Amino acid sequence: MSAGEVLVVGGGSAAHRFAERLHHHGHRGGVTVLGAEPAAPYHRVLLASVLDGTLPPAALELPALPDGVRMHAGTTAVRIDRARRLVHADDGSVHRYDTLVLATGARPALPRIPGLPRPGTSDAVTALRTLADAERVLRADPDARRTVVLGGGLLGVEAAAALTRAGHEVALVHRGPHPLDRHLDADAGKLLAGRLAGLGVELHCGREAAAYCAGKLTLDDGAVLAADTLLLCTGAVPETALARRAGLAVGTGVLVDGRLRTDDPRIHAIGDCAEHPGAAAGHLEPAWEQAESLARQLTGAGPREAGYRGTRCVTRLRVPGIDLVRLGGRPAGGSGSGAGAGAGAGSAEVVTVADPARGRYARLTLHGQRVTDAVLLGLPRAIAALTRLHEQGLPVPAGRLEFLLGIEPAPPGADELPGDAVVCRCNNVTKHAITEACRAGAADVEQVAAATRATTGCGGCTSTVRSLCGMARTGGSTS
Amino acid sequence: MSETATHCPYCALQCGTRLSHDAGRTTVRPDAAFPVNQGGLCQKGWTAPALLDTPGRLTRPLVRGADGQLAPAGWDEALDLIAGRLERIRAEHGADAVGVFGGGGLTNEKAYQLGKFARVALGTSQIDYNGRFCMSSAAAAGSAAFGLDRGLPFPVTDLAAADVVLLAGANPAETMPPLMRHLAGPRLIVIDPRRTPTAEAAALHLQPTPGTDLALALGLLHLAVTEGRADREYLDKRTAGFDAAWRRAAAWWPERVERVTGVPVAEMREAVDLLAGAERAYVLTGRGAEQHSKGTDTVAAFINLALTLGLPGREGSGYGCLTGQGNGQGGREHGQKADQLPGYRMLADPAARAHVASVWGVDPDALPGPGRSAYELLDSLRTAGGPRALLVFGSNPVVSAPRAARIADRLASLDLLVVADFVPSETAELADVVLPVTQWAEEEGTMTNLEGRVLRRRRLLPPPGEARSDLDVIHGIAVRLGQDPARFPTDPRTVFEELRRASAGGRADYSGISWERLDAGEALHWPCPEAPAGTAPHPGTPRLFLDAFAHPDGLARFAEVEHRDAAETPDADYPLYATTGRVLAQYQSGAQTRRVPELAAAAPGAFVEVHPDTAARLGLRDGRPARVSSARGSTLATVRLVPSLRTDTVFLPFHFAGAGRANLITSAALDPRSRMPEFKVCAVRVEPAEAAGAEL
Known part of the structure; x- marks a missing residue:
């Protein structure tokens, strides 16, 4: 099929990836992108790196879109005329489409707190969604760096850690019993809280904000926190207003089917604004996979033409020094390759490792040897390996504990080597051959080398050969 | 004595x-x-x-008779037959109906003469060589970044003084063990999906999913920048293109890389800390990073990393590729590559054509243009528009080419297959004419090692029986095709003198190198131009790029590279990754080493390494035969249980022949620039082979 004139509403990562992949897969019709933000498309996911000062804002800019893509930054779509296949924008411009892709993303869900100014009206109170938000925080007076982060979800925790690294005094206020309580059980949560406290984050869990007034946040227990900056990390909601006004079916997000179509076959939705049963909201990987899938679909590129079947859910904390992942669990009613696949294939096996003194914790739920839900903290190698296995839908190794703890067998010492063990790999010389050479009179490494060639390749076995020589001389075990 | x-x-x-x-x-x-x-x-x-006295050593020409059997023949008979058939094929189907396939083990003189023979005596564009399967990706990436490709742009001995060396997809502890003597001091970071002996010697082993090294390299660059480790002064003064490269690497934050590669974020941080904290550090790539359908981009990504840290062109630090074959370096410089002329000149460059044509005494317009790359050449044999005759020198593609069953079939279908070798290789067994040639200890010549140092190969023994040098073979055919005998000398030293002139002014300039200087013990690394009369001879260039890179503006180029999947990833039918590689006791296709009794005893046959869990799931038992199948075919191998292996990956060495050829399953997906096949990753299934009654 031909996608004809493609119009993308939204200028974030999903829109950018989609435009890029559409071109890659051979779409030669027109492509227009309307981005509401004035900045060129950038990596929203790297905002924490701007907050902690490791990247300047300009470093977040995405690569230029392929030639021929018309990018309109700072242009907000306000109305879809489905009958005429037109989109009207706030600058009065009108854009025709044969295929419309909604990638409008999400907007911050803002709490109702008495006294709170409307975000954007003051540098002292801001959400954290856009580059402009991050720059607002950066503009804070260097002598007024008491920052309160409201909301202990992924974004809040990452922002709190980043600001701490940047030298802010950070208090993190979270209504749940511990940060990331949607992902972590109490044991893991306690460990995480400890790690955050260790970084210098002051935690206020089980608390709600009660009131805000002129740089002070009052909590529901009456405590008052100084907040030169108040950062609102209280969740996001899919940006669906445009779709809703156009009469498209909307649940939490714009409802899409396996071909990422809304109930108007000419209109698709991808990324944070879309609601698909196999994709977790607010994650980048599903947005990118949807962009790829839709680009293939619209250009007829195989073999993923069949459509989008969901993305396994991996929630990975991005805080240097804290290795934490939650696998699976999130999208409700996921099907196909989405999380939850394998559930019901036999009874559940639960593996738990808790080593709180060393900050290590793992809790895995397996069905048919495969992870359906897992939390790992402080186990970097297991996190990496298990994430891959989860992505590939592969079984977890039978040695569960060795796997989780990353244990490898220690190399045996020379006297423990069996006789047929190869000591010199370069010349395929066994321990037996070396001890025989010693028995026949070779007294040192050089003489063993002359007799067997051991040590003459890379030389790495020299110390082993020396100790075997020594053992032979002293009558030590050479069996 | x-x-x-x-x-x-x-x-x-x-x-x-x-x-x-x-x-x-x-x-x-x-x-x-x-x-x-x-x-x-x-x-x-x-x-x-x-x-030297290997069983089956070829000592007489063999010609396939009417009975279909190869039988001894005289040299004149064999050469007359070859020339006559070539003439007829050329007359009927044009010059490009004859192809030439060379090897990275040939001396510089042979490689040079073979390229000249193809372009001048045969007039064919259809010449390439097995080095295409070796370091072509590194060559393409190195040329693009630095303006010049020399495996190691520094003497190998420099490595010993390094603090840290990163080895991306290289396993020298098995493939070139004495190199490890130079790596005993530095702390090693080894990137390899397998826990190889080299990885065991490392301070840090990063174990990525096969086919994801490019993502890993992007992630290391990302971290180098966010950790403030980029050498900004070096980037400004000595490089161009960092911003565009960064815009790609920006999307590869470490947690995303971990998800794709399976390498822990903490280990990536450790790697960057080690590399960036070192006073002297090197980044080296090997076949593991290079033999992919994105090999050029992968090498480029590692070069990007090295450039970001300010390593290349600085004494005591740098980037290099560990070239594989004996003369893999010289073999790629002197014109047996489809797109190149001697001196690492490009065939499409009019000035290069004019220079070389003048040395050869021919009209530049008579030189053919660039031809097919190795796999494409082999794949096209006896197809519409493809060669109908092939002359093979020093190569065994029946074992070493990807998708080997297809290639064996193409070779067998030729009107004429001529193989010059000193052992009856599996490719020779398919030939119409087999020509017995000399080997190392029976001939004189030069080789260029992995550090660009030109070395003398010297003769100790006379060739056995009627074996002749490849130079004699080329001469014999060329003369029968009507060439002036003086144009194709058989004396290697005379050929080298001509090579000097042909390479003069090229990137790989050998004009200042003479056999006298080499015999006097001088260590000469190219470029080594001839010094003007009356001045001291050029000392050679052990270390390149110290003042400037070889681009006209002197700057190194970042490459704007993005990760992509391997051409094939596991699915329901082929659920595992297979990767191929080497064992210590065998070399390349094994045609030589399988005949050495001590080596055959150490590495007797095909095997497949499998994780014990994977084996248990698939019903595979240690020491028992297994069938490994991909979309292209099956191979038989003995199961080896290896607990350190990834559970999603199996490994097969590619040195073995017949039904045990690993290349029966490998993918022919090619890198778009280097035309390197994807040897290092394909999707397979593994099953016990006992049911089928297979015996290994």
């Missing part, structure tokens, strides 16, 4: 050896004075004399 100083016949280290012959017995010992091996030699090197 006679003795000569020469070099090992196998890999690109070209270890210095002393070869002696006494009372009918030839023995070898390492040359302690040669800096590359410092007295070291691996089992292959120690047993190399066994090659």
Whole structure:
């Protein structure tokens, strides 16, 4: 099929990836992108790196879109005329489409707190969604760096850690019993809280904000926190207003089917604004996979033409020094390759490792040897390996504990080597051959080398050969 | 007793050896004075004399008779037959109906002469060589980044003084063991999906999912920047293109890379800390990073990393590629590559054509243009528009080419297949004419090792029977095709003198190198231009790029690279990754080493490494045969249980013949620029082969 004139509403990562992949897969019709933000498309996911000062804002800019893509930054779509296949924008411009892709993303869900100014009206109170938000925080007076982060979800925790690294005094206020309580059980949560406290984050869990007034946040227990900056990390909601006004079916997000179509076959939705049963909201990987899938679909590129079947859910904390992942669990009613696949294939096996003194914790739920839900903290190698296995839908190794703890067998010492063990790999010389050479009179490494060639390749076995020589001389075990 | 100083016949280290012959017995010992091996030699090197009287050694030309059997023939008969058939094929189907396939083990003189023979005597564009399967990706990436490709742009001995060396997809502890002598001091970071002996020697082993090294390299660059480790002054003064490269790497934050590669974020941080914290550091790539359908981009990504840290072109630090074959370096410089002329000149460059044509005494317009790359050449044999005859020198593509069953079928279908070799390789077995040629200890010539140092190969023994040098073979065919005999001399030194002139002014300039200088013991690394008369000879260039890179503006180029999946990833039918590689006791297609009894005993046959869990799931037992199948075919191998292996990956060595050829399953997906096949990753299933009654 031909996608004809493609119009993308939204200028974030999903829109950018989609435009890029559409071109890659051979779409030669027109492509227009309307981005509401004035900045060129950038990596929203790297905002924490701007907050902690490791990247300047300009470093977040995405690569230029392929030639021929018309990018309109700072242009907000306000109305879809489905009958005429037109989109009207706030600058009065009108854009025709044969295929419309909604990638409008999400907007911050803002709490109702008495006294709170409307975000954007003051540098002292801001959400954290856009580059402009991050720059607002950066503009804070260097002598007024008491920052309160409201909301202990992924974004809040990452922002709190980043600001701490940047030298802010950070208090993190979270209504749940511990940060990331949607992902972590109490044991893991306690460990995480400890790690955050260790970084210098002051935690206020089980608390709600009660009131805000002129740089002070009052909590529901009456405590008052100084907040030169108040950062609102209280969740996001899919940006669906445009779709809703156009009469498209909307649940939490714009409802899409396996071909990422809304109930108007000419209109698709991808990324944070879309609601698909196999994709977790607010994650980048599903947005990118949807962009790829839709680009293939619209250009007829195989073999993923069949459509989008969901993305396994991996929630990975991005805080240097804290290795934490939650696998699976999130999208409700996921099907196909989405999380939850394998559930019901036999009874559940639960593996738990808790080593709180060393900050290590793992809790895995397996069905048919495969992870359906897992939390790992402080186990970097297991996190990496298990994430891959989860992505590939592969079984977890039978040695569960060795796997989780990353244990490898220690190399045996020379006297423990069996006789047929190869000591010199370069010349395929066994321990037996070396001890025989010693028995026949070779007294040192050089003489063993002359007799067997051991040590003459890379030389790495020299110390082993020396100790075997020594053992032979002293009558030590050479069996 | 006679003795000569020469070099090992196998890999690109070209270890210095002393070869002696006494009372009918030839023995070898390492040359302690040669800096590359410092007295070291691996089992292959120690047993190399066994090659000289290897069973089945070809000593007489063989011609396939009417009965379909190869039978001994005289040289004139064989050469007349070849020339006559070539003439007829050329007359009927044009010059490009004849192809030439060379090898990275040929001396510089042979490689040079073969390229000239193809372009001048045959007039064909259809010449390439097995080096395309070796380091072509590194060559393409290195040329693009630095303006010049020399495997190691510094002497190998420089490595020993490094604090940290990153080895991306290289396993020298098995593939070139004496190199490890230079790596005993530095802390090693090894990137390899397998826990190889090299990985065991490392301070840090990063174990990525096969086919994801490019993502890993992007992630390391990302971290180098976010950790403030980028060398901004170096980037400004010595490089161009960082911003565009960064815009790609920006999307590869470490947690995303972990998800794709399976390498822990903490280990990536450790790697960057180690590399960036080192006073002297090197980044080296090997076949593991290069033999992919994105090999050029992968190498480029590692070069990007090295540039970001300010390593290349700085004494004591740098980037390099560990070239594989004995003359893999020289072999790619002198014109047996489809797109190149001697001196690392490009065939499409009019000035290069004019220079070389003048040395050859031909009209530049008579030189054909660039031809097909190795796999494409083999794949096209006896198809519409493809060659109908092929001359093979020093290569065994029946075992070494990807999708080997298809290639064997193409070779067998030719109107004429001529193979020049000293052993009856699996490719020779398919030939219409087999020509017995000399090997290392029976011939004179030069080789160029992995550090761009030109070395003398010296003769100790006369060739057995009627074996002749490849130069004689080329001469014999060329003359029968009507060429002036003087144009194709058989004396290697005369050929080298011409090579000097042809390379003069090229990137790989050998014009200042003479056999006299080499025989006097000078260590000469190219470029080594001829000095003007009356001035001191050029000392050669052991270290490149110290003042400037080889682009006209002197700047190194970042490449704007993005990760992509391998051409094939596991699915329901083929649920595992397979990766292929080497074992210590065998070399390349094994045509030589499988015939050496000591080596055959050490590595007797095809095997497949499998994780014990995977084996248990699939019903595979240690030591029992298994069938490994991909979309292209199946191979048989003995199961080896390896607990350190990834559960999603199996490994097969590619040195074995017949039904045990690993390349029966490999993918022919090619890198778009280097035309390197994807040897290092394909999707397979593995099942016990006992049911089928297979015996190995």
